Amino acid sequence: MPDFRDPDLASAVADVIETGTGLDEKAVLAILRLPDDEIPAALDAAHQVRMKWCGPEVEVEGIVSLKTGGCPEDCHFCSQSGLFTSPVRAVWLDIPALVEAAKQTAATGATEFCIVAAVRGPDARLMSQMRDGVKAIKEAVDIQVAASLGMLSQEQVDELVEMGVHRYNHNLETAQSFFPNVVTTHTWEERFETLRMVRESGMEVCCGGILGLGETIEQRAEFAMQLAELDPHEVPLNFLNPRPGTPLADNTVVDPRDALRAIAAFRLALPRTILRFAGGREITLGDLGTRDGLLGGINAVIVGNYLTTLGRPATADIDLLAELKMPVKALSATL
Amino acid sequence: MTAPGWCDRCGESLARGDHVACAAARQLEPPRYCPQCRRRMKVQVLPQGWRAICVEHGATATV
Numbered sequence: 165m166p167d168f169r170d171p172d173l174a175s176a177v178a179d180v181i182e183t184g185t186g187l188d189e190k191a192v193l194a195i196l197r198l199p200d201d202e203i204p205a206a207l208d209a210a211h212q213v214r215m216k217w218c219g220p221e222v223e224v225e226g227i228v229s230l231k232t233g234g235c236p237e238d239c240h241f242c243s244q245s246g247l248f249t250s251p252v253r254a255v256w257l258d259i260p261a262l263v264e265a266a267k268q269t270a271a272t273g274a275t276e277f278c279i280v281a282a283v284r285g286p287d288a289r290l291m292s293q294m295r296d297g298v299k300a301i302k303e304a305v306d307i308q309v310a311a312s313l314g315m316l317s318q319e320q321v322d323e324l325v326e327m328g329v330h331r332y333n334h335n336l337e338t339a340q341s342f343f344p345n346v347v348t349t350h351t352w353e354e355r356f357e358t359l360r361m362v363r364e365s366g367m368e369v370c371c372g373g374i375l376g377l378g379e380t381i382e383q384r385a386e387f388a389m390q391l392a393e394l395d396p397h398e399v400p401l402n403f404l405n406p407r408p409g410t411p412l413a414d415n416t417v418v419d420p421r422d423a424l425r426a427i428a429a430f431r432l433a434l435p436r437t438i439l440r441f442a443g444g445r446e447i448t449l450g451d452l453g454t455r456d457g458l459l460g461g462i463n464a465v466i467v468g469n470y471l472t473t474l475g476r477p478a479t480a481d482i483d484l485l486a487e488l489k490m491p492v493k494a495l496s497a498t499l
Numbered sequence: 500m501t502a503p504g505w506c507d508r509c510g511e512s513l514a515r516g517d518h519v520a521c522a523a524a525r526q527l528e529p530p531r532y533c534p535q536c537r538r539r540m541k542v543q544v545l546p547q548g549w550r551a552i553c554v555e556h557g558a559t560a561t562v
Contacts, residue, residue, distance in 0.1 A: 226546040251510065251531035255541045268547045268562075408509070446527055468546040474527045478547070 167205040177209045184217045186392050186433045193385040195429040200421055206428035207460030214461050217435045221493040222485050223464040225276035226269030229471040230257050235282040237349045241374055243407035243472050244282035250409035252472055262297045266305045272467050272478040275495045278310040280471055285315040291323060298327045315354055321361045331368035334358050338373050339383040340390060346377050368397040375426055376404030376418040388433040399437050403444030423448050424456055431461025440464035446476055458488055505537040
């Protein structure tokens with residue numbers, strides 16, 4: 165039985181370990197509110213769930229920005245919005261550089277390469293670039309290609325399937341009740357519609373969000389439950405890295421203890437998903453926190469750099485996985 | 500060769516303030532402003548590095 169003072173919570177978490185069925189919202193909230201001295205118990209329980217229902221493998225991914233900056237949307241956390249005074253300028257990556265980025269990613273041992281564009285949704289130019297880029301990568305590099313291009317039409321979903329994109333990322337970002345505080349140029353429901361089409365297409369669904377946008381602890385629990393209902397293949401968990409020039413530039417970084425509570429809570433809400441460490445972990449958790457997360461429910465990492473910021477060296481994460489005796493997921497394996 | 504005059508993170512003069520916080524942030528960020536002319540640069544972050552181009556002073560890169 166997990167070592168919590170609340171016997172009801174201990175029983176609920178024991179059920180997750182036993183059955184692989186996620187916690188309900190009340191129990192997720194209880195995890196998010198645990199006193200500091202019970203955080204290790206939450207991480208230990210989350211690790212047990214991950215090991216039992218996902219196994220010891222860790223999925224390693226690299227990401228690259230195909231089209232940076234100049235985005236017409238107003239996601240308040242994002243330095244790539246053209247509506248803010250961010251110093252990030254618009255730039256496109258050419259196909260040879262995209263292929264080189266995929267090669268660099270594969271060389272780290274990663275099996276996933278996600279191509280990202282800062283757009284509301286792809287236009288004809290971006291879809292053409294994707295078609296050429298995915299083809300060139302598949303000819304040159306043995307790696308799975310994922311994409312994150314904003315909101316899609318059904319025709320674009322079908323095109324991406326035809327290209328061989330196996331997973332599509334579209335984050336809901338935060339709880340439905342808090343989303344209008346973060347984005348005003350489109351709705352949570354519009355994002356959900358893209359996710360519905362992606363799911364029906366057969367592509368894997370990757371959907372997560374960012375903690376530290378100003379949401380309450382209750383809204384973190386709400387968000388975990390909304391993701392659990394969606395049941396994505398992968399949930400990338402980001403922590404806000406406040407960017408200069410954005411409306412959230414002055415937000416404080418998530419307290420590392422709250423970040424660890426959230427990692428455990430999201431794993432206990434989503435026992436079978438690929439739960440990925442994504443942006444912001446370096447400034448929120450540092451090296452020790454990365455280790456704690458991997459021993460607390462995380463079973464996937466983005467290695468190397470992010471879209472507009474830098475990560476710690478990929479070798480640091482790969483070496484840590486070796487030290488923790490967590491094998492990197494092989495290309496042919498599925499979690 | 501003259502010393503850089505501008506902070507490549509915030510774009511302000513290096514003669515004003517100590518830019519210690521900027522230097523710390525730059526450990527996990529690429530440069531955004533040209534240190535010679537303070538123009539905003541076109542910056543591409545790549546999985547293992549970055550490259551930045553100033554329209555006046557050309558490219559700098561780690562890869």
